[in-house]
Amino acid sequence: xxxxxxxxxxxxxxxxxxxxxxxxxxxxxxxxxxxxxxxxxxxxxxxxxxxxxxxxxxxxxxxxxxxxxxxxxxxxxxxxxxxxxxxxxxxxxxxxxxxxxxxxxxxxxxxxxxxxxxxxxxxxxxxxxxxxxxxxxxxxxxxxxxxxxxxxxxxxxxxxxxxxxxxxxxxxxxxxxxxxxxxxxxxxxxxxxxxxxxxxxxxxxxxxxxxxxxxxxxxxxxxxxxxxxxxxxxxxxxxxxxxxxxxxxxxxxxxxxxxxxxxxxxxxxxxxxxxxxxxxxxxxxxxxxxxxxxxxxxxxxxxxxxxxxxxxxxxx
Amino acid sequence: xxxxxxxxxxxxxxxxxxxxxxxxxxxxxxxxxxxxxxxxxxxxxxxxxxxxxxxxxxxxxxxxxxxxxxxxxxxxxxxxxxxxxxxxxxxxxxxxxxxxxxxxxxxxxxxxxxxxxxxxxxxxxxxxxxxxxxxxxxxxxxxxxxxxxxxxxxxxxxxxxxxxxxxxxxxxxxxxxxxxxxxxxxxxxxxxxxxxxxxxxxxxxxxxxxxxxxxxxxxxxxxxxxxxxxxxxxxxxxxxxxxxxxxxxxxxxxxxxxxxxxxxxxxxxxxxxxxxxxxxxxxxxxxxxxxxxxxxxxxxxxxxx
Numbered sequence: 001x002x003x004x005x006x007x008x009x010x011x012x013x014x015x016x017x018x019x020x021x022x023x024x025x026x027x028x029x030x031x032x033x034x035x036x037x038x039x040x041x042x043x044x045x046x047x048x049x050x051x052x053x054x055x056x057x058x059x060x061x062x063x064x065x066x067x068x069x070x071x072x073x074x075x076x077x078x079x080x081x082x083x084x085x086x087x088x089x090x091x092x093x094x095x096x097x098x099x100x101x102x103x104x105x106x107x108x109x110x111x112x113x114x115x116x117x118x119x120x121x122x123x124x125x126x127x128x129x130x131x132x133x134x135x136x137x138x139x140x141x142x143x144x145x146x147x148x149x150x151x152x153x154x155x156x157x158x159x160x161x162x163x164x165x166x167x168x169x170x171x172x173x174x175x176x177x178x179x180x181x182x183x184x185x186x187x188x189x190x191x192x193x194x195x196x197x198x199x200x201x202x203x204x205x206x207x208x209x210x211x212x213x214x215x216x217x218x219x220x221x222x223x224x225x226x227x228x229x230x231x232x233x234x235x236x237x238x239x240x241x242x243x244x245x246x247x248x249x250x251x252x253x254x255x256x257x258x259x260x261x262x263x264x265x266x267x268x269x270x271x272x273x274x275x276x277x278x279x280x281x282x283x284x285x286x287x288x289x290x291x292x293x294x295x296x297x298x299x300x301x302x303x304x305x306x307x308x309x310x311x312x313x314x315x316x
Numbered sequence: 317x318x319x320x321x322x323x324x325x326x327x328x329x330x331x332x333x334x335x336x337x338x339x340x341x342x343x344x345x346x347x348x349x350x351x352x353x354x355x356x357x358x359x360x361x362x363x364x365x366x367x368x369x370x371x372x373x374x375x376x377x378x379x380x381x382x383x384x385x386x387x388x389x390x391x392x393x394x395x396x397x398x399x400x401x402x403x404x405x406x407x408x409x410x411x412x413x414x415x416x417x418x419x420x421x422x423x424x425x426x427x428x429x430x431x432x433x434x435x436x437x438x439x440x441x442x443x444x445x446x447x448x449x450x451x452x453x454x455x456x457x458x459x460x461x462x463x464x465x466x467x468x469x470x471x472x473x474x475x476x477x478x479x480x481x482x483x484x485x486x487x488x489x490x491x492x493x494x495x496x497x498x499x500x501x502x503x504x505x506x507x508x509x510x511x512x513x514x515x516x517x518x519x520x521x522x523x524x525x526x527x528x529x530x531x532x533x534x535x536x537x538x539x540x541x542x543x544x545x546x547x548x549x550x551x552x553x554x555x556x557x558x559x560x561x562x563x564x565x566x567x568x569x570x571x572x573x574x575x576x577x578x579x580x581x582x583x584x585x586x587x588x589x590x591x592x593x594x595x596x597x598x599x600x601x602x603x604x605x606x607x608x609x610x611x612x613x614x615x616x617x618x619x620x621x
Contacts, residue, residue, distance in 0.1 A: 058385040058393075065381050069613040070435045070621040071374075071408050074381075075401060081384045082397035089390045102390075127612050127621075177621070184430075184620035293385070301388025303523065304459045307516025314515065 023224050028154035031097040039223055042216070043153050044100045045114070046225065051091035052109045052116035054084045056290050060124040061133060069127060073177065077130060080170050087163045094155040110295045117141075118276065119202050121284030128181060128188075128195035134174010136196070136203040136241065142167050143237045144207065152224030175244065182249050189249075196245070197253045201271045207234040209273060238266050345408050345434065346487065351416040354484045357551045362485060363418030364447065365548040367437070368594055369476075370410030371448035374438060375602070376469060377403035378609055379456055388459055395505055399466070402498035409491045411437045416487075430620050431613070439613035443603050444596040450585065451534040451593070453601040460513055460523035464531040467506035471567050472538045474499045475560045484552035507571050514575035528580040536584040538564070542594035 015034040022029055029035055058081045065081065068074035092102040108114040119137055124130070145167065148160040181188040208214055208230040220226035228236075238257070245252050256269035278284070353359050380400035387393035415422045415433035422433045423440040431440070451469065456462050477499060480492035513520040539561040541549075548554025572579055591597035613619070 055385075055390070062385045065384055066378060066608050067612045069439070069616065069619065070432075071404065071411075071438055073621050075404050075408075078381050078384065078397055078401055078404070082394055082401070085385075085390050085393045085397070089394070092390075180620050185616060185618050188616065188619055297386045297388075300386075301392075301459065303517070303519045304388035304392075304513070307513050307520030309516075310520075311512040311516040 023152055023222075026150070026152075026224065028157060029152050030154045038219075039225075040098055042220060042223070042225060043156065044095055044098050046220075047091055047095045047098070047156055048100065048105045048108065048114050049116060051088050051095060051105065052114060053120065054088040054091060055109075056116045056120045056294060058084045059290055059293055060120055060122070060286075061130055063124050064127055064130050067127070068130075073130075076173050076177075080134075080173065083166050083170065087159075087166070090159040090162065091156075094153075094159045097155045106294075106298060110291060110298060112282070112291065115280070116290075117206060118279045118284060119206050120290060121279050121287045122198070122202050123286050125198070126191050126195055128178065128191040129199070131174045131177035131181065131192070132195040132199045134170050134172075135178055135244070136199050137206070138167050138171040138174060139241065140203045140206040140237050142171060143233050143240075147227035147233075150227060175248070178248055178250075192248075193250050196250045200253050204234055204237070204268075204271045205273075205276045205279075207231075207237065209276070210270075213273075235265055238268050242266055344412060344432070346412045346416060349487055349490075351413070351487055353417060354486070354553065357485065357553045358547070359418045360421075361544055361547045361551060362488075362553050363414040363421045364544045365554045366410045366414035366417065366488070367421065368447040368542070368544065369480075370407045370414060370437075371446050372452055372473070373403040373410065374407035375446070375448045375605065376452035377401075377407060378605060379452065379454075380462075380466075382456055383462070392459075396462075399502050399505070402495075402502070406491065406495050406498070407438075408434050409487075413485075413487050413491065426617050429618050431617065435613065439610045440617070443598060443606055446596060446598065446602065446606070447594055448598075448602075449534070449537055449593040450599050450602075451531075451537055453593075453599045453605065454530070454534075455601060457527065457530065458523060459509075460520070460527040461530055463506050463509045463513060464524065464527040466502060467510050467571060468531055468535060468538075468568065470499050470502040470506055471564050471571075472557075472560065474503050475563045475567075476555050476557065479555045479560070483554065488553060503567075510571055511575045514577050524575075525577065528577070529582045532580045532582050533585045537592050540592065540594075542592075545594070 016036065019029070019033070019035055019039075022033070029039075061077060061084075062081050065074065065077050068077050092105060095105060096102065105114065109116065119140075124133070142164060145160055145164050149157055149164060151157045151160065178192050181192050211217060211229045211231045214230050217226060217229055221229070242252070242257070242259075254269045256267060258267055260267045279287070282288070353362060377400045380396050380403070383396040383400075384393060387396055411434040415437060419433075422436045423445075425431050425436055425440065451465070454465075474496065477492040477495045481489055481496060483489040483492065510524070513524045515521070539557050541556050541558045545554055545557060549556040569579065588597040613621075
């Protein structure tokens with residue numbers, strides 16, 4: 001006897017309807033729930049990009065672990081880089097619930113098929129950069145990520161809650177490092193200012209291109225994957241960072257930055273979007289090094305992973 | 317779900333610092349601890365002994381931290397960073413104990429320098445003043461070399477700390493008791509990987525067998541008693557490492573047997589003009605390691621971090 005699928009179109013329409021209702025209620029979509037293929041693909045792309053950013057982000061800060069100038073800072077920095085590996089792990093696990101394995105995503109990172117946050121294509125040139133990355137880069141990441149705690153896909157949202165809590169530690173530690181350095185010598189204060197000068201604009205770029213040039217934003221917002229536009233988040237970041245810079249005693253390198261009482265917000269200049277596009281396309285200062293480092297570590301570790309699989313397969 | 321998560325950024329300028337993971341300013345790791353020297357112990361001996369164990373942890377932690385972002389898999393990146401962090405924590409306590417026992421062991425800093433004693437010891441001592449074993453100095457090599465070295469070192473250090481927990485110095489005793497739990501995990505991690513590599517693939521076994529002689533060259537130095545160690549043991553504050561050889565050997569033989577690997581027969585690395593690591597005579601690796609580790613701190617001897 002042949003069982004025919006009764007009215008597949010009607011069934012698909014019903015599934016779509018249930019999915020739409022979950023999104024409309026701001027409820028969570030869970031791994032076993034039906035979801036549109038494009039929703040799944042968008043999530044895999046976004047979660048993978050986020051996971052890759054955590055893993056590539058270990059490099060610029062890891063660059064200073066062996067030179068941290070006090071034992072306490074060495075411990076703080078090593079723990080932070082370790083946390084980033086942990087974040088990568090949660091996120092790859094979230095992607096796995098959508099059917100994308102860690103190994104497969106890592107291959108896509110190494111082959112350049114998937115991206116990571118462009119900010120990590122800038123070099124870390126002084127110990128102050130460890131603090132600036134904590135304050136501005138982790139700060140911008142938090143602005144981007146806090147709304148994702150409410151994202152529609154359950155495993156992603158739950159990962160983000162934990163990640164945001166840890167990121168806020170990192171941001172505080174970074175800011176506290178800069179505060180301490182500002183109380184130190186003239187050379188240290190100059191080091192902090194120079195570092196902030198280099199990272200301010202790339203930090204603003206972390207929110208992505210202006211809304212008018214961001215083709216994926218509308219669909220992602222409709223699906224509840226993304227909750228705020230790039231420009232809204234950028235504005236929020238600037239408004240929060242200005243008083244923090246004042247307290248720190250550094251100037252932000254933007255001649256157009258001023259309070260606009262009418263808007264109740266700061267006006268500010270635009271980052272160099274040509275530079276942004278160049279970095280995204282591989283032309284940043286460190287793109288090649290970051291991928292080469294990741295590829296080397298992955299390739300060097302292949303025999304170890306193979307040994308672990310072989311040993312496990314023996315059932316020992 | 318509420319919007320509570322939004323506050324993580326806004327709270328940056330708040331005054332409540334209690335939840336900052338590593339504190340907000342330098343605190344003496346031994347703050348509030350009674351650092352009186354126990355009866356019968358010589359302060360200089362105690363301080364040098366603490367430097368020996370502290371430098372082992374500091375130098376080895378530094379080496380293991382170089383695996384960050386380089387490990388075969390994320391789980392191992394995390395585990396090796398964790399091991400490095402544990403050892404760094406032990407180093408901080410031991411260097412602080414050395415400074416408290418004998419302030420003259422701490423290098424003199426320019427007047428007004430805010431550098432705390434543990435950092436003066438770590439960043440402003442020159443190579444001959446480092447008392448660590450040569451065992452911990454070489455480059456990491458591949459994962460097999462790292463695992464073989466970690467297995468031997470953690471087996472040795474666990475046996476040492478277990479005995480040191482009954483030191484007559486309550487500070488050393490407390491440091492050791494805490495360290496035992498940490499190093500027991502390091503040994504378990506290394507032991508599991510050791511067996512896995514030995515029995516995984518022909519390639520992993522080949523690499524492990526190539527790693528063992530490299531690591532074993534400095535094995536005997538672990539158990540060569542330095543006069544300061546002998547004095548510290550006689551005074552009741554320290555442990556004579558010669559007495560650990562039997563136990564450590566038995567544990568290592570058990571792991572080697574489980575893995576089906578022979579104990580390597582290689583000549584031990586000899587002394588330099590009669591001295592070894594505990595005498596301040598090191599391998600060629602240590603000066604480069606220190607040049608890197610100390611570079612930023614030394615460029616800013618009055619810096620605050």
